[in-house]
Amino acid sequence: MSVHANEFTPAGKQWFAPPSHILEAMEPPHTGCGGHLRVLSLGRQSHYRAPFLWRYDLGGYYDYLARGFAAGHLYVPLEPSPVLLGMANPWDPAINDAYKMQDMALYRRHYYLYFGVAPAVLLFWPWRLATGHDLPESFALFLLCLAGFLFSSAKLLRLLDLANARPGGLVLALLVFALGICQSVPYLLNRPAVYEIAIASGYCFLSVAIFCLAYGAQSGRPALCLVVFGVLFGLAMASRPHLSLAALVAALFLGSLRRFSSHRMIAFGLAFAAICAAVGIYNQQRFGNAFEFGFRYQLSGPGQNQIDLAARNLIPGFYFMLLRPPDFSPVFPWMHLVFRHSYEVLEKLPRRYFYEPTAGALWTAPFLLGVVFLPRKQRILAAIAVSAAAILLFLATTHLMTQRYAVDFLPLGLLASLAGIVIYRDRASRRVRRLITVLMVLAIGYSSIANLALGFAGPYDDLLRNRPASYVRIARWFSPFPQTRPLLNPEIQLVFRVHFANQQSGFRKPLVTLGGVHHGWSLSVQHLLRGPQLISQTEQSQSHFDILARDPLSATFRITWSRRTRIMQVVLDGQTVITEPLATLVTAPAQVLIGSGFTSPIEVQGKSVWEALD
Numbered sequence: 001m002s003v004h005a006n007e008f009t010p011a012g013k014q015w016f017a018p019p020s021h022i023l024e025a026m027e028p029p030h031t032g033c034g035g036h037l038r039v040l041s042l043g044r045q046s047h048y049r050a051p052f053l054w055r056y057d058l059g060g061y062y063d064y065l066a067r068g069f070a071a072g073h074l075y076v077p078l079e080p081s082p083v084l085l086g087m088a089n090p091w092d093p094a095i096n097d098a099y100k101m102q103d104m105a106l107y108r109r110h111y112y113l114y115f116g117v118a119p120a121v122l123l124f125w126p127w128r129l130a131t132g133h134d135l136p137e138s139f140a141l142f143l144l145c146l147a148g149f150l151f152s153s154a155k156l157l158r159l160l161d162l163a164n165a166r167p168g169g170l171v172l173a174l175l176v177f178a179l180g181i182c183q184s185v186p187y188l189l190n191r192p193a194v195y196e197i198a199i200a201s202g203y204c205f206l207s208v209a210i211f212c213l214a215y216g217a218q219s220g221r222p223a224l225c226l227v228v229f230g231v232l233f234g235l236a237m238a239s240r241p242h243l244s245l246a247a248l249v250a251a252l253f254l255g256s257l258r259r260f261s262s263h264r265m266i267a268f269g270l271a272f273a274a275i276c277a278a279v280g281i282y283n284q285q286r287f288g289n290a291f292e293f294g295f296r297y298q299l300s301g302p303g304q305n306q307i308d309l310a311a312r313n314l315i316p317g318f319y320f321m322l323l324r325p326p327d328f329s330p331v332f333p334w335m336h337l338v339f340r341h342s343y344e345v346l347e348k349l350p351r352r353y354f355y356e357p358t359a360g361a362l363w364t365a366p367f368l369l370g371v372v373f374l375p376r377k378q379r380i381l382a383a384i385a386v387s388a389a390a391i392l393l394f395l396a397t398t399h400l401m402t403q404r405y406a407v408d409f410l411p412l413g414l415l416a417s418l419a420g421i422v423i424y425r426d427r428a429s430r431r432v433r434r435l436i437t438v439l440m441v442l443a444i445g446y447s448s449i450a451n452l453a454l455g456f457a458g459p460y461d462d463l464l465r466n467r468p469a470s471y472v473r474i475a476r477w478f479s480p481f482p483q484t485r486p487l488l489n490p491e492i493q494l495v496f497r498v499h500f501a502n503q504q505s506g507f508r509k510p511l512v513t514l515g516g517v518h519h520g521w522s523l524s525v526q527h528l529l530r531g532p533q534l535i536s537q538t539e540q541s542q543s544h545f546d547i548l549a550r551d552p553l554s555a556t557f558r559i560t561w562s563r564r565t566r567i568m569q570v571v572l573d574g575q576t577v578i579t580e581p582l583a584t585l586v587t588a589p590a591q592v593l594i595g596s597g598f599t600s601p602i603e604v605q606g607k608s609v610w611e612a613l614d
Helices: 020-025 061-070 118-131 137-162 169-181 185-189 194-216 222-239 241-255 262-287 311-323 366-373 379-397 403-426 430-457 462-466 468-477
Strands: 036-040 047-051 105-107 110-112 491-499 508-514 521-528 531-537 542-546 554-561 567-572 575-581 592-594 602-610
Touching (some): 061 194, 118 137, 118 194, 118 222, 137 169, 137 194, 169 185, 169 403, 169 430, 185 403, 185 430, 194 241, 222 241, 241 262, 241 379, 241 403, 311 403, 366 430, 379 403, 403 430, 430 462, 462 468, 491 508, 491 592, 508 554, 531 567, 531 575, 542 575, 592 602
Antiparallel strands (some): 036 047, 105 110, 491 554, 491 602, 508 592, 521 531, 531 542, 554 567, 567 575
């Protein structure tokens, strides 16, 4: 049975829409990862946590694809809107989102997925055939990430064994902990969606492939091992096509080993080629081209349905992937990804460059620099490091950048770095070993906090945005100091006097900020030719007020908000000039800032932030 895409929600963006009786049965959120994970809509406008939903038809993109496979066709069982099909160019980014399924590929009146097919074939389709229902995408993501972590840990043990390194139980536990937390996978788990599942699938199969490579290199049955290697690297490619770069590096590494002769390497090539051929046939049947994954038929934003590989993208690509700093804050979760509309290194980005909030890998996993300690004789470690570098280089040359892409290369780089550091430590003097151990503990401690913080906040602070009471309750567990402890709907009273300096027209600076992006408020001053203008802004609304020009220009502000009125009131020299509705306010006292970065003199006469008791 097919349904129109825009029948699911009016906006066509709520891609996960369980029936109402499922919503009524949902339990309160769980902060642990023990039988529950977040079940999130793919749309950025809403999300919620829920138990795994095992006996329902859900709304995940891979679930749709599995239904199509079960019905005997390669397209998803959603009928595109007749309005969309009637347009001359249905791929035009300017088309209203209500008429399309965002990030699906539209070709010959059918919807397809351009995302890797491996998760659908190996997880979602078999589950659909066995149970008659959809596999929860949240569980699939959890399963793939868990498998990737387990095999990453096992291959670390093997690599250390091959190098005769004996780090000791405590150091080994620290390394395994780092492999589980510090490689950006917690961020991936924040939003179980089609994008994250494809990346997690690549992470999983690449981890299994390199694990088998580390163990199978000494096997007594080299031909069989090479077939297994080829299949596993092929499945990684079928999840994320550019992970085939790791297969190329693996082939070069195997070719350098004497025990794998050239005619035996044919087994690896044939196995990998068989998976590639299957994917090529899959593409040919869908789009009439074995090399077309559907990316250029994607319904998306400007420039997002093409891959622009160019050298001009390298500098911003490396910056976003490695060097871009996150936003630090004294308020839980202490680190955020914030979308900035300006580029901090160059004056402008390349044309059609698209990026989402990111934090460079060297900020989230600084011990990645330990790759310089790789021993020369450990060729397999070098192969792992080169694979990570090749994947990073590919990502940097594209014009598409987002934080989740770090999982394509960071686990490999992390594995090589940790192994290299431990091998170097094992061969150093006692004093150097102690120094390296201390630095490792500090670096892994910082990195684990950073990755867990980004995993908690995610790209858009959805928990704070959609469930502010839950956010405040959790944040208080980690906020021992009153100044940095978030409050839900505190009473606000601010009194201050500002002496405005003359500024160039268009100059704008925040005068007052309360809280963050979600459930916060700001008051800015913008200088215009006719005089200063106040701009009051929340997520939902914005108000303006022009201050009459006079010389010298100074004014006394009184700003109040209470949970009773839910109105942000700005009084200027005794006159109420702005009343901005604000239904919910979340802020810590440390987030109540007056004149931060403001160039004009400010006299703060009163500042009260307290939690009113009902």
